[in-house]
Structure formats: C-alpha cells, structure tokens
Amino acid sequence: MNFNKRYSDYKEIFENELKSRIETINSSNQTLKDAMVYSLTVGGKRIRPVIMLAVAEVLCVDFNKVLPFAVALECIHTYSLIHDDLPAMDNDDLRRGKPTNHKVFGEAMAILAGDALLNYAYEIVLRSITDNNSLSAGRLLALYAGAFGMVGGQALDILSENELKSEATLYKIHENKTGRLLLASTLIPSCLCGNEGFDKLSQYGKNLGLLFQVTDDILDVTSSVDKLGKTINKDANENKLTFVTLYGLDGAKKYAKEYYEKAKLAICDFEENEFLIGLLDFIIGRDH
Amino acid sequence: MNFNKRYSDYKEIFENELKSRIETINSSNQTLKDAMVYSLTVGGKRIRPVIMLAVAEVLCVDFNKVLPFAVALECIHTYSLIHDDLPAMDNDDLRRGKPTNHKVFGEAMAILAGDALLNYAYEIVLRSITDNNSLSAGRLLALYAGAFGMVGGQALDILSENELKSEATLYKIHENKTGRLLLASTLIPSCLCGNEGFDKLSQYGKNLGLLFQVTDDILDVTSSVDKLGKTINKDANENKLTFVTLYGLDGAKKYAKEYYEKAKLAICDFEENEFLIGLLDFIIGRDH
Numbered sequence: 001m002n003f004n005k006r007y008s009d010y011k012e013i014f015e016n017e018l019k020s021r022i023e024t025i026n027s028s029n030q031t032l033k034d035a036m037v038y039s040l041t042v043g044g045k046r047i048r049p050v051i052m053l054a055v056a057e058v059l060c061v062d063f064n065k066v067l068p069f070a071v072a073l074e075c076i077h078t079y080s081l082i083h084d085d086l087p088a089m090d091n092d093d094l095r096r097g098k099p100t101n102h103k104v105f106g107e108a109m110a111i112l113a114g115d116a117l118l119n120y121a122y123e124i125v126l127r128s129i130t131d132n133n134s135l136s137a138g139r140l141l142a143l144y145a146g147a148f149g150m151v152g153g154q155a156l157d158i159l160s161e162n163e164l165k166s167e168a169t170l171y172k173i174h175e176n177k178t179g180r181l182l183l184a185s186t187l188i189p190s191c192l193c194g195n196e197g198f199d200k201l202s203q204y205g206k207n208l209g210l211l212f213q214v215t216d217d218i219l220d221v222t223s224s225v226d227k228l229g230k231t232i233n234k235d236a237n238e239n240k241l242t243f244v245t246l247y248g249l250d251g252a253k254k255y256a257k258e259y260y261e262k263a264k265l266a267i268c269d270f271e272e273n274e275f276l277i278g279l280l281d282f283i284i285g286r287d288h
Numbered sequence: 289m290n291f292n293k294r295y296s297d298y299k300e301i302f303e304n305e306l307k308s309r310i311e312t313i314n315s316s317n318q319t320l321k322d323a324m325v326y327s328l329t330v331g332g333k334r335i336r337p338v339i340m341l342a343v344a345e346v347l348c349v350d351f352n353k354v355l356p357f358a359v360a361l362e363c364i365h366t367y368s369l370i371h372d373d374l375p376a377m378d379n380d381d382l383r384r385g386k387p388t389n390h391k392v393f394g395e396a397m398a399i400l401a402g403d404a405l406l407n408y409a410y411e412i413v414l415r416s417i418t419d420n421n422s423l424s425a426g427r428l429l430a431l432y433a434g435a436f437g438m439v440g441g442q443a444l445d446i447l448s449e450n451e452l453k454s455e456a457t458l459y460k461i462h463e464n465k466t467g468r469l470l471l472a473s474t475l476i477p478s479c480l481c482g483n484e485g486f487d488k489l490s491q492y493g494k495n496l497g498l499l500f501q502v503t504d505d506i507l508d509v510t511s512s513v514d515k516l517g518k519t520i521n522k523d524a525n526e527n528k529l530t531f532v533t534l535y536g537l538d539g540a541k542k543y544a545k546e547y548y549e550k551a552k553l554a555i556c557d558f559e560e561n562e563f564l565i566g567l568l569d570f571i572i573g574r575d576h
Contacts, residue, residue: 028441029447031443088374088376089399122410123431123434148315
C-alpha cells in the first residue's frame with residue numbers, strides 16, 4: 001500500500017464533495033459566504049474527512065453516505081478554528097500560513113462566519129438523514145461537537161490558563177477539545193452501518209485523538225513558523241496546560257508512543273487495517 | 289379570551305419544559321453550562337415559544353411534539369443575542385436589564401456559550417426527529433437560522449452601518465435578522481402536522497416579523513432604558529439602518545400598521561385566530 005497516494009486520493013474525493021457543496025451554500029449575503037468559504041478552503045490536511053473515508057472503506061460503507069457527514073464535520077472543525085483564533089480567544093493572526101478569518105474580514109464577520117458554518121453543518125446533516133443509522137450519526141456528531149465535547153474542551157482550556165493545572169484536567173481538555181471530533185470521524189462510519197466495529201473504533205479514535213494532541217503540543221516547541229503555518233511557542237508563552245508543559249518534551253514523547261500503541265492494538269484484528277495504522281504513523285511523524 | 293392569561297399559560301408551559309431540558313444539558317465543564325444557563329434564564333418575553341404553542345393549538349398539534357423545537361429555537365435566539373452583544377459586534381453591556389453574558393463570564397466564555405447553545409439546539413432537534421414531519425421541521429429551522437436566514441441578516445446589518453443604505457437592504461436585514469426565527473415559530477407547528485395552513489402562516493409570520501422589528505426600531509427612540517432593559521438610541525448613534533432612520537418616526541408607525549393589517553388578514557379565516565391576532569396587538573402595543 002502506498003500511504004501517501006491513498007491519503008491524497010481520499011483527500012481529493014473529499015475536496016470534490018466540499019467544492020460542490022460550497023456551490024450550494026444558500027447565503028442571503030455574499031460577504032458572509034466569502035468569509036465562510038475562505039476558511040473552508042484555506043488549506044489543511046483534512047485529516048478528519050480522510051479518517052472517515054478510510055474507516056468507511058474498512059467497513060464497506062458507501063462513500064456517498066459518509067461524505068455529507070465528512071463535510072459537516074469539517075465545517076464544525078473550521079468554525080471552531082475561526083472562533084479560536086479571535087482576539088478574545090487565542091488571538092492568532094496566522095492559520096495554515098494564511099491570515100486568520102478576522103484578519104481578513106474583521107472580528108464581527110468572523111464571529112458570524114463561524115456561526116454560519118456551525119449552522120450549515122447541521123443543515124447538511126439534517127438534509128442527509130434518511131434512516132435510523134444516519135439519524136444516530138447526526139446525534140453522535142451533535143453530542144461530540146457541543147458542551148459535552150469540543151466546546152466543553154475549549155472552555156476548560158481557557159479556564160486552565162490560570163488554574164486547574166492537573167493531569168486530569170489536561171486529559172479532559174484534550175479528550176474533548178481535539179479528541180471528540182477525531183473520535184466522531186472514526187465512529188460516524190460505524191453509525192452509518194449499524195454500529196459495526198463501534199467499540200474497537202472507539203478505542204482507536206480516542207487514542208488517535210490523544211496522539212494527535214500530544215504531537216501538536218510537541219510541534220509547538222520543536223517546529224518552525226514556516227513548517228507549522230502558525231505562531232510557535234504560543235502555548236508555553238501563554239501559560240497553557242499541554243503535555244510538554246506538564247511532562248517535559250521527553251515525557252510527552254513517551255505518551256505519544258503509548259497512545260500510538262494503544263490505537264494500533266485496538267484495530268489489530270481488522271482485516272484491512274493497513275491505512276488506519278498508516279494514519280497513526282502519519283500523525284506521530286508529521287512536522288506540521 | 290383573556291390574552292394575558294393565555295400568554296402567561298403558554299409561557300409557563302415553555303418555562304417548565306426549558307427548566308427540565310436545562311437539567312439534562314451535558315457539559316464537560318460547569319462554567320460553560322453556567323454561562324449557557326445564565327442567558328437562557330435571564331428573562332425575556334419568550335415570544336417565539338409562545339407563538340409556536342399558540343399556532344400548535346390552532347392546528348391541534350400535540351404540545352409535546354412542538355416543545356422540543358420551541359426550546360431549540362429559543363436556544364438559537366439566545367446564542368444570537370450573546371454573540372450580538374459582544375464588543376466586536378453591538379458592544380452592549382445590558383440585555384433585559386441584566387449584564388450581558390460577556391460582562392459576567394468574559395468574552396471568550398461568552399463566545400463559547402453561544403457556540404454551545406447553537407450546538408445544543410441541534411442536539412435537541414436531532415433527538416426529537418421521529419418521522420418525516422419532525423425532520424422537515426428541523427430542516428426548516430436550520431435553513432432559517434443560518435447564512436440564508438438569521439446569520440445572513442446579522443451580516444447584512446453589520447455591512448449596512450457604513451454602506452448599503454437602501455430600502456431593499458433594510459427590508460432584507462429585517463426579513464432575515466429578526467424575521468426568519470419568528471417565521472420559523474409560525475411554520476414549525478405546521479411542518480409537524482404535514483404543512484397544514486403553511487401558506488397562510490407563512491404570510492402571518494413574515495408580517496409579524498416585520499411588525500416586531502419596526503416596533504423595535506420605534507422603541508429604540510421612544511422608550512426609556514428602564515422599560516427597555518437595554519441601551520436606547522443605540523441604532524441612531526451607531527448609524528444603523530432602521531425603519532426610523534430611513535422613514536422617520538411617523539413613517540415607521542405607518543409601516544407598523546400596514547404589517548399588522550397584512551398579518552391579520554392572512555389568518556382571517558382560521559377558526560381559532562383570536563390569540564394570534566392578540567399577539568399582533570401585543571407586539572404593536574408593547575413598550576419594551
């Protein structure tokens with residue numbers, strides 16, 4: 001298996017779907033749509049959609065069933081980045097090497113573009129519900145994106161800047177802030193075929209999410225602005241709770257290895273698990 | 289019919305439903321939940337839920353079917369107020385006579401509380417889908433809340449501060465920013481019973497929405513801070529496009545009367561239309 005070829009094939013399938021969906025965004029205002037599309041198309045690894053398509057292939061789920069959810073999930077991921085970058089939140093000027101949404105469209109429009117993308121995600125989900133399986137996929141996405149999941153993790157992340165510097169808090173932030181949407185990426189294809197492989201994919205997704213985050217924390221101190229496309233050393237400078245600030249660089253690398261092994265173990269008896277293992281190598285080995 | 293009694297009965301039914309739903313909000317973080325609940329329970333006329341219950345009663349739709357959508361719609365309305373009040377948007381310190389969300393919880397948490405409420409609205413919607421009627425109600429809500437509807441109107445409102453001072457723009461802002469959620473309140477009960485009375489309720493809801501907004505514009509210049517519970521004369525001071533800034537106070541009052549009559553006419557042959565007409569009197573006659 002050529003991992004890079006297959007990754008870029010999945011990515012291309014997703015990009016084509018996204019492009020055709022974007023054309024149908026129904027906005028009463030062109031500037032708002034421009035702001036939405038800017039962040040949706042500014043680049044990025046599309047790792048969540050790629051995971052979804054890869055898991056769908058393992059479970060033999062029709063790509064046409066999973067693609068609307070992949071677009072919805074990427075819209076949710078994108079809105080969260082727009083809001084995260086706002087001056088009142090992380091105050092970032094750069095994202096994926098380009099000016100952040102509020103730098104281009106202004107703060108007010110960036111807030112609204114985020115809101116509109118979140119809404120649009122559910123427009124897509126609701127239009128894609130045709131049976132109990134797709135309904136349960138939609139419910140899982142909503143649960144993992146909101147106060148219980150991603151937004152809850154973002155809130156805890158903010159609170160942790162000044163307090164709550166414990167291991168349990170670190171784990172809870174990462175489990176929710178980055179982890180829940182990555183977990184949703186592995187579980188939605190399972191929902192779409194009546195929960196086949198759900199428990200194993202749940203273990204795989206949880207550990208993949210933690211691996212992703214610890215790698216992010218490591219890159220924040222070891223990568224360069226050029227490679228990362230965003231400000232480096234931000235976490236340490238802002239007194240954020242990360243694997244590196246809590247365990248040091250070597251400790252963080254030890255955790256990365258542990259999550260990698262656990263994720264791999266979870267899917268060891270899947271017949272077609274080569275690409276899913278490749279994704280773990282991709283995450284642990286990435287330099288941006 | 290005692291309008292006030294019936295209004296407060298509907299309101300109480302809604303408040304009880306909201307209270308029990310709030311208890312089930314699943315947040316991984318207590319501060320985030322506190323911020324969500326603060327704005328959800330800070331008061332307000334609950335006009336959208338009241339409209340939904342009133343229309344449901346006219347159409348003989350089971351309140352248990354409509355109440356989850358009423359809570360979802362109120363969550364969407366509430367999140368939009370939280371984001372609207374932010375310094376980067378309208379920069380308001382007061383809402384319903386109380387400090388705005390970001391004044392109490394800080395800007396970052398207010399942004400996240402808004403995001404979480406929007407998400408939670410769709411959590412409720414997705415949990416309440418049991419058939420094609422409830423699915424079509426969910427789809428209508430998503431369409432009217434997003435870039436095509438409310439968020440699109442908010443975006444146009446921001447753009448209109450410096451340009452686009454035309455009658456067509458004013459109408460488009462109001463149709464979307466305030467109008468779409470009020471329209472959704474009249475149409476969701478119809479969706480829930482296979483679109484009974486849809487066209488008439490559509491006319492009623494559109495004109496009720498415009499009536500609501502023109503009254504709002506009038507109150508901005510004629511009411512007091514005490515009564516309104518928020519800053520007055522804000523629109524004029526901020527160079528906003530309103531019915532009053534475009535047509536003057538008398539012109540705005542003429543439009544209010546016109547929308548009132550059109551809304552009334554739309555439902556003239558409904559058997560039980562007394563409360564729906566009462567709602568128009570309530571809106572045109574309110575002093576806050």
